Amino acid sequence: MNNIKKPIVIVGSGFGGVNAALHFRKNNPDFSILVIDKKTQFEFKPLLYEVFSDEIKSWEVNPSFESIYSNSGITFIRNYVKLIDFDKKFLTLEDDLKVQFEYLVLSTGSSPNDFSIRGVREYCSFFNTNKDQLNLKKRLDKNIPAGKSNKIFIIGAGPSGVELSCKVTDLYKSKFEVNIVEKTSEILNNSKIFNKEEAEKTIKQKNINLMKNYSVFEINDEQILLSNNSNQIEKSPYFEVIWTAGIKPNLPEFNQQIQKINNKILINSNLQLQDYPNIFVIGDISQLENNNSNPVTAQVAMQQGEHVALNLKLLINNEKLLPFKFIDNGEMMSLGIGEASISGLGLTFSGKLAYDLRRIIYASKMPKIGKSLKSTTSWFLEKKSIFKGIL
Ligand SMILES: Cc1cc2nc3c(=O)[nH]c(=O)nc-3n(C[C@H](O)[C@H](O)[C@H](O)COP(=O)(O)OP(=O)(O)OC[C@H]3O[C@@H](n4cnc5c(N)ncnc54)[C@H](O)[C@@H]3O)c2cc1C
CATH class of the missing domain: 3.50.50.60 (FAD/NAD(P)-binding domain)
Structure with a gap:
């Protein structure tokens, strides 16, 4: 060479x-x-929902770059x-x-892209990094002050909005009313049909309120202003608005x-x-x-x-x-605590089996590290050759 x-x-x-x-x-x-x-650590973003719900510890999916590159002959600088x-x-x-x-x-x-919509930067939470998930957890763990709304609005019914809404609903059960706001008439516009149908069923089962054909007009410190199909503005108080609508x-x-x-x-x-x-x-x-x-x-x-x-x-x-x-090796989606949906290489799974498979497959995708998701799921990984083709 x-x-x-x-x-x-x-x-x-x-x-x-x-x-x-x-x-x-x-x-x-x-x-x-x-x-x-x-940064100093790798972020395995597809498992951020499980870190948020405490199903996976942050150290399992955020290995330091020092550990990834140690003994590799690659120089890392932060x-x-x-x-x-x-x-x-x-x-x-x-x-x-x-x-x-x-x-x-x-x-x-x-x-995250706020598309210059007024109030998004100032009043919304985001869900793109480990720091974001920690901040969101802190905010949702707080008690709802007397007279304050218990409504959470998750903006965008793409994978992030749908997956997060399922975890939030499972984690906080009756504390919040969870709403997903989607500006088109469909959820998961670019996803596989099977995952889309599983997600639709789950959203119904969990009583998540899906607001299709609504877009965010403005957010202020007390209210979210949504514009409907006929361009009328509807106002609502909120406890939290979480922005997952674009990057x-x-x-x-x-x-x-x-x-x-x-x-x-x-x-x-x-x-x-x-x-x-x-x-x-x-x-x-x-x-x-x-x-x-x-x-x-x-x-x-x-x-x-x-x-x-x-x-x-x-x-x-x-x-x-x-x-x-x-x-395209397929697509996996988290649909609440212990639940997921997988569609790939002609195979479809949902429920607990899909949850376990998703975790195994992601573990096999972690960069070379010592103590991590790989070690905690090592007994699963021994079987990973069975699922070699998927993702
Ligand atoms: C919550 C969430 C869930 C997701 N789930 C899935 C999923 O299930 N399946 C899937 O396939 N994808 C998923 N994605 C998308 C996926 O994470 C991204 O597409 C992927 O991370 C993109 O890889 P990348 O290398 O382009 O960027 P990243 O993985 O984001 O890495 C970019 C790196 O660049 C560094 N950086 C940025 N700017 C600078 C700078 N100026 N100087 C130095 N360093 C810099 C950052 O610190 C970061 O470490 C998800 C994303 C999110 C947020």
Whole structure:
């Protein structure tokens, strides 16, 4: 393999970044790899609901980057990347330190999008990080002051809104009235039919109030203002509003103009930035050219991370790169305490079996670590080859 002078730098150590780093290292032990993340721990977001409900401990799904990269020969630094210069091949960290790179993998993920709706930033809770789930738990654990509404509004009936509403209902039973607000006429617009039907049944069984065709107009410190199908505004007091209605890419500043679609970075089928073959962009922040869109999921980010590791090697060796093809291995959904729904590779499961399977499958997806979800479910994992194909 050709030698390179400066390191391969990976910015963002989530699903895309960790997989790119570990897969590249596995097959190329002689290259210098530097991973930079603003956090100290990996966040396994698909299991955030179970951390919230205390079915899984946070340490099981938030391993430190130190433990993930120890003895791997990969250097990890905790820092925030604020600016990237693609032409001069350097990035600037929050303390103005500059880092040069030969090749760059950018995988900085996404955060909640408030769509500039008044009051969302000030008055809503979010559910995107471990810190968010801790904050939400603290707020919901408080007693309801006399005269205050017991209504919770969860905004958005995508996977996050539906999964969270089921856990909140199970955890707080009769304390709150749980409402899901959805601006279209359907829940889980991009999900598999089986999971959608299971979720609809569960929402009914749990008496969660589903408000379809409503969108949030404004939120203030006392009321949520919702606009209905006929554009009339309905007001309601609330105890808590939880925003799960959309995400936007986390992007540092760039010294060059680059092409974006809906603020996501446009990439070619080899996952490279247009005009910069030494830069790869993966995960939630990327958009494939020619309107080829992949779901915005951990599954895609992980597969892209693995693919980048392969293409990086080909690029360094001046060989022809391979286009990325997403393999849809299915979809899993948490539907309350001890319950889930799975649809993948022609198989469908729901209930307790699906809950156990979901946990096993996710355990097998955890990055290489010592004490973690892997060890606590080790007896399950011995059987994981049975489920090898799914997710
Ligand atoms: C509650 C929840 C549940 C989910 N459930 C599922 C599910 O069941 N199945 C599924 O497939 N997907 C699920 N997802 C989506 C999935 O988590 C994301 O699609 C996935 O994390 C994207 O991977 P990524 O590598 O692009 O970004 P991330 O995994 O978010 O990683 C981005 C990393 O970049 C770091 N970073 C960001 N900006 C900077 C910067 N400027 N400098 C340094 N570091 C930076 C962040 O700290 C983070 O570690 C869920 C998401 C949420 C929030």
